Amino acid sequence: MLLISLYPWIKAFHVISMVAWMAATFYLPRLYVYHCQVPVGSTESERFKIMERRLLKQIMNPAMIATWIFGIILLATPGVVVWSTGWWYVKLVSVLALTGFHGAQSKWRKDFLNDRNKRPEKFYRIANEVPTVLMIIIVIMVIVKPF
Ligand code: HEM
Numbered sequence: 001m002l003l004i005s006l007y008p009w010i011k012a013f014h015v016i017s018m019v020a021w022m023a024a025t026f027y028l029p030r031l032y033v034y035h036c037q038v039p040v041g042s043t044e045s046e047r048f049k050i051m052e053r054r055l056l057k058q059i060m061n062p063a064m065i066a067t068w069i070f071g072i073i074l075l076a077t078p079g080v081v082v083w084s085t086g087w088w089y090v091k092l093v094s095v096l097a098l099t100g101f102h103g104a105q106s107k108w109r110k111d112f113l114n115d116r117n118k119r120p121e122k123f124y125r126i127a128n129e130v131p132t133v134l135m136i137i138i139v140i141m142v143i144v145k146p147f
Helices: 002-036 043-076 087-113 121-127 129-144
Strands: none
Touching: 002 043, 002 087, 002 121, 002 129, 043 087, 087 121, 087 129, 121 129
16 A cells, blocks of 8 residues: 555654754744843844744744644554554644644744733743653654553
8 A cells, every 4th residue: 555655754754844843842932031031122132033933934833734744644554553552642642732832832922023921031941841841752652652
């Protein structure tokens, strides 16, 4: 079957897009941390707005969509996921949480864009750790498949 013969290629593109998604997801909250440190209306603040928009729209959004598309094709490939095993469900919950976090980051960008961010720098420092933890769980689930 076509999907089975394409399996290594689809998996390669799934991993490539996931790396781009994660790189952007790790960096965006860092930009928010730096953005908190500059005055509203300053040149630096306006420059951060451009950086945040480009990172989200040009890298993070397309990379997330590509990760989902290749992931769903992998799911549709016969024999790839054995539905009675538990790892897939832990991965699914983590991936949904990561997607929700992506949505939150997108909302925070709009707050900065409209000069109405009220969250402190510390909030973004802590938020920065969320995708790291989820990524570690996901990779252990797909590679080790512990249960
Ligand atoms: C967005 C929704 C996602 C879906 C539907 C999905 C689904 C899948 C499926 C079905 C596989 C094949 C598993 C296998 O061959 O045993 C896979 C592989 C993989 N996924 Fe995802 N995935 C998603 C997101 C992610 C994310 C966010 C990450 C990392 C943070 C990730 C990391 C990986 C890795 C590293 C592999 C390769 C595992 C191997 O070498 O066998 N996936 N994914």
